[in-house]
Amino acid sequence: MAGSGTSDVKLLGAWASPYVVRARIALNLKEVQYEFLEEQFGTKSELLLKSNPIYKKIPVLIHDEKPVCESMIIVQYIDDVWINSGPALMPADAYDRALQRFWTVYVDDKFVPSLFGIMRSPTEEAKAEAKEQALASLQLLEEAFGKISKGKPFFGGDTIGYLDIALGSFLGWMKAFEEMNGFKLLDDTKTPLLCAWADNFCNNEVVGAVIPETAKLVELAKVMQARYKSAPPAN
Amino acid sequence: MVEGEIKLLGTWPSPFAIRVKMVLEQKGLSYEYLEDDLLNKSELLLKHNPIYKKVPVLIHGDRAICESLVILQYIDENWSKTGLPVLPVDPYERAIARFWAIYVDDKLVTSFIGILKATTEEAKAEKIADTHAALELLEGAFKKCSAGKDFFGGDSIGYIDVTLGSCLAWIKAAERISGAQLLDETKVPLLMEWVNLFLATDCAKRTLPDVERVEKYGRYLQVTRWNVVPAK
Numbered sequence: 001m002a003g004s005g006t007s008d009v010k011l012l013g014a015w016a017s018p019y020v021v022r023a024r025i026a027l028n029l030k031e032v033q034y035e036f037l038e039e040q041f042g043t044k045s046e047l048l049l050k051s052n053p054i055y056k057k058i059p060v061l062i063h064d065e066k067p068v069c070e071s072m073i074i075v076q077y078i079d080d081v082w083i084n085s086g087p088a089l090m091p092a093d094a095y096d097r098a099l100q101r102f103w104t105v106y107v108d109d110k111f112v113p114s115l116f117g118i119m120r121s122p123t124e125e126a127k128a129e130a131k132e133q134a135l136a137s138l139q140l141l142e143e144a145f146g147k148i149s150k151g152k153p154f155f156g157g158d159t160i161g162y163l164d165i166a167l168g169s170f171l172g173w174m175k176a177f178e179e180m181n182g183f184k185l186l187d188d189t190k191t192p193l194l195c196a197w198a199d200n201f202c203n204n205e206v207v208g209a210v211i212p213e214t215a216k217l218v219e220l221a222k223v224m225q226a227r228y229k230s231a232p233p234a235n
Numbered sequence: 236m237v238e239g240e241i242k243l244l245g246t247w248p249s250p251f252a253i254r255v256k257m258v259l260e261q262k263g264l265s266y267e268y269l270e271d272d273l274l275n276k277s278e279l280l281l282k283h284n285p286i287y288k289k290v291p292v293l294i295h296g297d298r299a300i301c302e303s304l305v306i307l308q309y310i311d312e313n314w315s316k317t318g319l320p321v322l323p324v325d326p327y328e329r330a331i332a333r334f335w336a337i338y339v340d341d342k343l344v345t346s347f348i349g350i351l352k353a354t355t356e357e358a359k360a361e362k363i364a365d366t367h368a369a370l371e372l373l374e375g376a377f378k379k380c381s382a383g384k385d386f387f388g389g390d391s392i393g394y395i396d397v398t399l400g401s402c403l404a405w406i407k408a409a410e411r412i413s414g415a416q417l418l419d420e421t422k423v424p425l426l427m428e429w430v431n432l433f434l435a436t437d438c439a440k441r442t443l444p445d446v447e448r449v450e451k452y453g454r455y456l457q458v459t460r461w462n463v464v465p466a467k
Contacts, residue, residue, distance in 0.1 A: 070333070077330040101302070
C-alpha cells in the first residue's frame with residue numbers, strides 16, 4: 001500500500017476556504033492520511049510563508065517536505081500520485097480531460113469572482129449585477145453538465161472528479177449567500193441538473209465531512225462584510 | 236489517440252497562439268493555421284469559442300479546445316506517443332511546471348503588457364519593476380527545473396519553455412518601445428542563456444514573429460487602443 005505515516009502529507013489551510021476544501025475532498029477521495037494545519041484568520045504562519053513565498057496563500061500541500069501550491073494543481077497532483085487509490089479524478093480520454101480543465105478555468109475566472117462579488121459589492125446595484133453574472137455563469141455550467149455528465153450523477157461520471165471538486169467546493173458559500181440575501185442561485189426550474197448534482201455532491205460522505213456548515217459561513221460573512229465597510233478606502 | 240485534421244485558429248502576435256504552434260512543431264504534427272482578425276472575428280471562432288471569443292482555438296476533427304494551457308495539455312496527452320513529452324513525467328515536476336506556466340500568464344504577461352499600456356511615467360516604472368521581479372523569480376525557477384540542462388524541460392523544450400518562450404517577441408518589443416532593459420544579463424544570467432538557446436531552436440524560429448513587426452504593432456495599439464502618448 002502506498003504512503004506511510006500521517007507526517008508524510010500535510011495540508012495548510014483554513015476551514016472556510018473553498019480552495020482548501022478542494023484539496024481536502026481530493027485527499028479524502030483518495031483515502032490519503034494527512035495532517036491538517038489550520039491557518040488563523042488574518043495571519044500567515046512561518047510555514048505558509050516559507051512554503052508559498054510567491055502567493056502566500058492557502059491551500060499548500062506539503063508531501064515529503066515538498067510544497068505544492070494552487071488548489072487545482074494540488075488536485076491534479078493528488079490524482080497523479082495516489083493513482084491506485086480511490087477513483088480516478090480525471091477521465092481517461094484527452095478531450096474529456098480538456099473539457100474538465102476548460103470548465104474549471106471558467107469556474108475560477110468567471111463564476112467565483114461574480115459569486116464573491118455578491119458579498120463584496122458596496123452598492124445594491126453592484127450586488128444585483130454580480131448576482132446576474134453569477135446566475136448567467138451557472139446557466140452555462142448547467143448546459144455543460146448536460147453534455148459532460150452523459151446522464152450520470154457527476155461531471156466526472158459515476159464518481160466525483162476534477163470539475164465536480166472545482167465547482168462543488170463552493171456550494172457551502174453559495175448556500176450561505178442564498179440564505180443571507182433571500183434569493184436562489186441554484187433553481188429547480190432554471191438549473192435542475194445542477195440542483196440534483198449539488199444534492200448528490202453534498203450527500204457524499206467524503207464531501208459532507210469537509211464542506212463548511214452554512215450557519216458558520218453566514219456568521220463569518222457578516223464579520224467579513226463589516227470589515228469591508230469599515231476598512232479605509234483603497235488608494 | 237484520436238485521428239483527424241488539426242486546425243489552429245490564432246493571431247500572429249498572440250503568445251497564447253504561438254505557444255500552441257510551438258508544441259505542434261515539437262510533436263511534429265501537421266496542422267492548418269487560420270489567421271483570425273480580432274476586430275472582425277470569424278464564424279469559426281465564434282462557433283467554437285462562444286464563451287470567450289478568443290484565440291487560440293484548436294479544432295481537432297469535430298472537437299474544439301480553448302484556453303492555451305488546456306490546449307497544450309490536450310496535445311501532450313492525445314499525442315502522448317508522438318515526439319517528446321511536453322509536461323514532465325514525474326508528478327511533482329508536473330505540478331511545478333503547471334505552477335510556473337500559470338505564473339507567467341498571471342504575473343509576467345500582465346506586467347510587460349502593463350508597461351505598454353501605462354499612461355504615466357510612474358505607472359510605467361511600476362510595471363517595469365514588476366516585470367523585473369517576475370523575471371527574477373523565473374530565474375530561480377529555471378535553476379531548479381533545468382537542473383543544469385539547457386531548458387526548463389531539461390534536455391528538450393517543455394511546458395514552461397513554450398509558455399515563457401512564446402512571450403519573447405513581446406518582451407523584446409516592450410524593451411524597444413519603453414527604452415527599459417527587461418532581460419538583464421546581470422540580474423537574470425541563467426535566463427539570458429536560456430533565451431539565446433531557445434531563440435536558436437527551429438521551434439522558436441518557425442513560430443515567433445519578428446520583434447520589429449511586434450514593436451510596430453505594439454506602438455499602433457498604444458496610440459489607437461490604449462491612449463498612450465508616444466514617447467519622443
